[in-house]
Amino acid sequence: MQVVILSEGSDLDAFSSAYGLTLLYPSTFILLPNVLQYKVSKAISLFQDKIKDKILTKEGINFEKVDKVFVVDSQTVPDVNVPIEIFDHHPNKSLNYKGKNVKLNLYNVGSITTVIVEKIKKAKVNLDKEDATILSLGIYDDTGGFKFSGTTERDLKAFTFLTKSGLDFLKLQQVVSDTFDLEDVEVIKEIIKNAEPLPVEGKKVYISTLYRKYSKDVAWILKYIKPFEPADAYFLVVNQKSKKFIIGRSKDESIDVGKILSQLDGGGHKFAASTTIVGFSYDEIKTFLTFLTAKHQKPLTSFIKTDLPTVEADLSIEEVKSYLGRYRYVVVLQNGRYVGILNDKLINNAIKHGFSNEKAIVFAEELITVSPDVSFIQLLKMFSTYQTDIFPVVEKGYYKGVIYKKEFVSEISGIKEDKPIFLPISKPKTVNYLNRVKKFFPLEIFQTLKEVGEYAEKLGYRAFIIGGVVRDIVLNKENLDVDIIVEGSAVDLIKAYAKDKNFNFYVYPEFMTGVILLPNGLKLDFATARKEEYDSPGSYPKVEKANLFEDLYRRDFTINTLAIEITKSNFGKLIDYFNGLVDIKEKRIRILHSLSFVEDPIRILRALRFAGRLNFKLEKKTENLLIYAVERDLLNFAPTGRINLELNLTFKEENTFEILMLMDRYKVLYKLFAGLSIDQNKEKVLIKLQDSFLLLEKVLGIHFPKNSNYLYVLLGNYPEEITYNLLKKYHFEKEASYLNEFYTTLQSIKNTDSIFDIYKTLKSFNRQFLPALMSLLPEDKFKIVLEMLEKEKKPVLTGEDLIKLGLKPSKIFKDILEDVFVKYLQNSIKTKEEAISYVKKTHLKRLSNQPE
Template structure:
């Protein structure tokens, strides 16, 4: 015999689930362990959707299979729990979280979803099990009631899709509305007022918990009254204690994921899920129940975040005896508005920009900063709950909170940090529609990392995270690899930034992954060379490790001065928002996405945007980089960023550039984009004339387009020789310039001397070869002309060759280039020909014959060699 059961005081989700289970187990009998809620009973008596038997009507000794729905708690199935002591099969269907007294099942389907009725609806849809309009209506009632008409935070997309499916199957929303409509009777209104008047609010780790109580003589369903209370008051969670004649009922409701009502009420023999639950107790003083309830809530609600989770470290601080004028310079250099003041390595107060500026206004710029520091500013410790930090910052009107340990500043929390956290918490609480950067900023992307990184890289990243935890560092994956990860694109780069000693970290990591460290102490960076065997082939790649740094520029376009800093400052020094993303690698928060500057929003909007308004003044090569990313990724440069590029050109910032940075950016632009489009974009922004004024006057765009098509055609030929397409495009840019203009251009962009010499020589060789090109299609002459030239010169020739010459060059590359004599010197010795200059003559003549389509086999070459000279 099979029986189907559910929890005590069955609601619509329980009744609908029993009906659904009956369709899956047609031979089973539905047996309820207790009563139904008032409106559930009214629905059942009105429509009689299926048969229900009482426990006394069933011979429990004959039960072989117990099917439990909408609960997994042993205590919540009442008398039927005794069956679990017998030898029988148990099948379980539930959507509540796990608990300590869970029923042990032989078969179970348990998933976190708004309503169990949604789960059964999905089963019916997948198995094509037909349902009647009445059955669809009951399932709809279960979903609507359990999810608060799809408004509870526990509602999932699957619940909504299930309702849509049920509506297609004839679910009657008029009936649903009729049975879920909550019209209060006079007695219920009186009970509601009693609860509201008794409410006491408890602030537990920043979460507002309201607890109310009332007395009701007649037992009946009052869960809808709890919903009414939640609608009236503004609270995170509510617990209502109702005293009845022979028992006490606790009903819980929650609006926040930090309060799991079901888990809390399991301590009182009840249960439920995160958003709603209930428990029934024997008679006990209400004040004792409230004390016990508060105690359990305190144990369950831990601070979700503490100061350590949000603080920035290391901290830029100032010694107490520095002058006000010096502090002003430091604030401007680092772009900050407040700093801790230190004396003898211990924290003594805070100095803000406002105080500094007023002091200078009053002629006190040579005074010591310690004299004007706020010494009674609020400070916090690493383990201080974040809600407490937020509360004090607001109440004390303080924009900057030092985090102190043993009188030393170990971190700071700013007003911006708090605002971002508050916004994210608001989004999480209400699950409202939000911009992508907020949605993703608290997202964990570990699964994406596992999907888009190779197995070797993923293992290295997890190892790095564990090592960071051991060393007390913060480790982050940064740069283009994070951007590409968000865009669901594989990336070959692995850049790790460490809040700590980057070189020491690299040395320890290399031991764990069996790599080789190449340190760069001057820059506080290191590379790890890692070799792997893949498909029987040895491959190697580099992992870049850097110490988290901040940088400042002493003058426009100068090389930056770099100092160690926090991940936030490290990301702020980068070029564009899309490249200022990071993923935490520490094992505690592995995969946590960090986005301080809205990079994900810009990825979603396909936009290139600088982080601050002086970005191009500090490093004008970022203007070329903006075009490169725009063309490479198909993104648009934001209007404000465009204006800043034009301003940098107008201010002649590029004239102040030193070193090879301009060349490096130009080469990357030519390498990673379609050059004709990118060069046209440079011209549109006035950047091309900066490289050389003559470039805009030439037929540069059409020639680069032709060069791009030529390179694309070369790739189709699968040439074995490697070539640098970016140098080919650079040579095309120089082709129509005079000799002195070429030299000026190469000098302007600081091309390395060896590259400069190679480029000039290649252009001259290509020009001469085109002039000397044979007028007739002689394979021997074509081979003689081209075989001495490198592949880059030949591709350059293709760009400027006439149609007949192009055909000849293509013929050389596809046919003639690989033709070689099959005979070797040893073969000539075997023929009795003594070694000497004669060998070269023989091979040259054999080659000529083969180029003309003769001597098709080695035997024919042997015969030719035998008769050579006769």
Template structure:
């Protein structure tokens, strides 16, 4: 937003940057501060932050004949005032008493428009009515001052706006001045991490750095270490924090009664925000006869500036403060609570809270079948409906408690309609949170059906409300517990800045296109899973998985056609793969839920919502989703505390039957643990042991085991994962004969080294790295064990042959190398040429002598590329009749060439002619 207002009619004059125009008092290079028009005074708000101070200096460069008056600048002995006092030589600094009685014709306000925050300068404005110029990045403030010149834009810092003017006018800045102005930008943007940061902030800082701004000074003043008193205060803030759900938004409140003034309270508030990953934080601190309020928000639903303006304070939507005199702390807390209730925008409606699709039952369904539905979907109530051609008639609902009691009386054959609750209130998807509470709690309903277009779109349950009302960050997972509750209110935050930082422009544009197309088709759309996880971990991952709330295949076909791409579809699972002309792929899936008919069986799949789609996944770190629709693009959605587990470096399952239903998740847990340097959580480890004890792997298909094990062996360094598999006793799943023998670790380390050597020497030669590690594990095993392993893992013929045949050819070559070195080049070539590269590297890994490794290296780097220039037709020209003799002659000729006896084609022909 660019704001320009002209409350005084006059010549608009020329245009200034940023879509504002020159009126009266455009900055000019004045030289006489006491001209006939009177003084030009520059000021900012009380208790100025670094942005205010930096903006004063920048404005002083634009109004060089001006004087600077900082309200209350000398009252507190804190870092900022020490900083000001050390830089007085840069300002034409005056106290308010110095200009008392003098005519002031112009007041330049920076970083504020609030008359109540101007200290002594407010009296000058009221008494003398000077012309006012305003430079500010706080937009849409109520009861704000108006100015003859206003430059108001929603940048991260006011200093950014003034830097643009200085740069346009070609005004010179010293290194010291550039450093000070840069300091304000860094502070008010949180070193470019706050959601309010704009591209203009980056550009301004970059220009200042090019002028010599000292970032060491900036960082030392902004990122200073906490002293013991501040650490103790943060601990007190954590202990006194209270989380409230206000209109569906989680707001953290801290109330403190302090004996003395604490400087830099805002810094401590910001640190607490980061430490606890809070969305909204209000801190009320009683200090003497004042109550200081500091607010921070990462959510657009909570405008800190607007809320605190009603308490006489101000700021912008993401950060604000207020200072209140002569009012008890309890009264301020009460007023703030009322303001939050009135000002926080509701973000939760039934559409956000409901579980969809609703699991329904026909009225004549037997209670025994209804009980199985509840177990299958892990729910506690069923909606009872009937269908006709155009609508769905809601008849009522039935709970697990009612069904279980009926079953205890041997009434399993009775239909659900005989025992359902038939009087049921409903709501629409747009019903607000408070109304939902009234209908569920007031009407004492177990669940509330959400109706849309004469159909049940979903349900909001009593548990949904409890999760939203009660479960704060501490309660979302009880102490000592790891397993997530079923889907509930998600934590959301914008990550657009991170996406811009980490993703290429091509990927970012692609995601935006996907969002637009899905929106136009009426579908919800998310990028999910490993892509989001690795984005937060700042790891490269271009494997894009898209989930569509709607028809994923229909979306994929439309998007592929628009992009000129191919598509492969899998109707059974509702999935598609879009293949672009350059080979890049995007996986698209319909949001779905799964249930497992028996342990280790493949899941049955049904269409679902994004919440239930994420709930079917393996670990919390893989349950994160980012919205791609234009209205919510870049919003991270976290139902299961995946962000916390990433921060705490923990692998955690979503429910206790996770490994029973899909034992392959055990291998994935190990893979992620080692890849990211995480730790498998205590409860998750117990569930792994329980799955092994129950022998759920017995029914697991060999191909599924092979795929998971192969992925582990394809990791950059699979050795820690292999050893973890041995520690957990999982290698027996493949075969008990694969043991952790004394030489195994050394051989695996050698395998890693030879692969690194191969990557360095033969970067263009593709190999299947996992084979080398797998063969190393099988090294002590005989042919019979190899056959059993191949059958157990259901290996494709190519890999079966490597394990059961070619591996033993390689062992023969190893035996020959052990006893046959040194050897002629021709003999070395004869022994090693039948072996594929993976087998050669395997032999290098298991060999103990350097001579063997050097011989194989010599073959791979020198000998295997040597070929003959002559062919069979050359032998025919020499007069030799075609036949088996051709092969013998060519082989002997090649051997001679390998041994250095032949140099060129003529030598080869002469050698072959000798056979005639």
């Protein structure tokens, strides 16, 4: 048994030549790919009776019974352990079949079917009319009806032979002719409208997207897209619910779309390939394709580094520490095989707790590993899933190196220089803030800070409050989250002060930090002023005691770099190295260096949260770098758990609406939530949500979770499947679990005019999502539900009223009260007197006859 394996996106030439091999070798069958060109699908349908016995499915094939595999019109070698023979007419010098049982037959013809027909003619295989027609399809289509420049005399002779064998020209035209219906025309128009160049230097590379549903295979139509005609290569992204199907075509040997799309877990050959991708937006895909086309049409081996030290598994922890040197990590091996990773913190803690002599293998952490041929898309998914800076590369159990997340992100973003985006002040600005500090803090905390400053001076240190609390002192915004930096030893200062005052405290000498717990329940966080330097991405940071300036330079934004000294002799002196005061006065957010968003993409969200909270603007250079970071999809490299945390903080802000509008303006929502944007209707619904929070809290007297309601409103226009996947992606588990109930309730209320049905639906609904539900309802239904809630809060009749009528409490009370309440909602009953009268007429006689 022999099999012809067709590549993804195979065309008529591949199909016809495969069919020809089944005629040459009767024990040969065709294995179709998942994706075929439209014309191939037409041919299979037209000649179904002729070819049905020659086609196998992947489920119906047992490769243990296969003696040989053929590949036609492609040089992509399938992963099978049998001899492979390739027939192709595309030169490809980059392929290497060393170590594989592959025979390559390469011909200079316009169609590879021509070669197969020549072999059929030589073998004197009898062809009937349908055989000849099927074979003619590949030659005619791949030579463009003999108009393409690559057409040879051999193609013409092979086609003439088929003509003499009786090919059916009517069926040939039926398959190869391009006749357009209205659907085809609309699809072509949309692809042309969306076409745009990718910024690949020295090459013409285009991309477009299709949102419209199309009943046919779209690949056949791409040659009619005008912007694609002069392109060296082009890509089409087809939207399919939560997935996107990508087609790649190339006319340039240096642009191998097969290798490019293999990095996105796809397949194909140098000139035609495809893939399906989940969880990324069109803009993100553009970034990926630009990077891969320009730089990485091969496995990402250039990112594998071998600089980390390695140790044997039976070494003691004490011995391993000596290998760390300037590195943060050490790789543990056993007989050359990978065991795990030890980091500096783990080693120091193990020694601290008395495990110096324990073997390295005991504590080695099995970090998630990757193989040397890990794809681009696999790395992206891992970066957003696992909160680690390094990914060990392991092949068949053996350690090959590591991939550093920061280096990878920096390369894709194109930001490599780590320079200040402004010149820090050589001599810091100082301002006397004593009176403002005294007014800002409660007396007890103020006195505590003075005492800490006195102890610092006794020890010969300097101490400062820094960061957000200083920013809020300047802005006069309440904040009792106090961080103290010590030029000296924070640990020694904590011990001296807390022991003297008999306060509870915790110190972490290895990190030079600690905490003092005050009797009033507040805490003071201490840290030694320090700086960190990295010789390479995996090197151990040189953590050294430093001065205030060096410590502050590690911060995120200039508005968070202010410090107020609390040392006794300088108590209340505000120190500003980075023009933070000016930035606060000018109401702007400014990062400290150009790699800030690359080092930590979460700063993108933080910058907009601070801007929205404080009503600040982004400084121009910072804005440009943020826009660039968003466009380069750096948020893909942020752990989704940290994105969850930052979004939750956003939803808790007073100015959530303003922050969300900024996130929309800078396309952050678009990147995080699959193309989400806030149009005028969405803006109105968000404003309505804010009003709903206030209104419902007043009516019902309860507080509602902000995150759940904002998420349901933001994603309210998406299909349930997409919303569910997005909520799960960012770990909003509760919201995902209630999503079906929310969508079902929303649609039920929208689709009924019955007060009773609305009431019954609302009775079983989880009330914590009411603000979002009401915000998404049309105005008439909003008023109905609000009135229902108001009346429910103050019902016209209660169980006590029924008891006063002489009725005995029972399960039927619920039915009576519900009946009365629905009449009350329908305005059939308006007063308590009318309700009592209604109960007497309708229920009293029946209830008075209840058995004892």
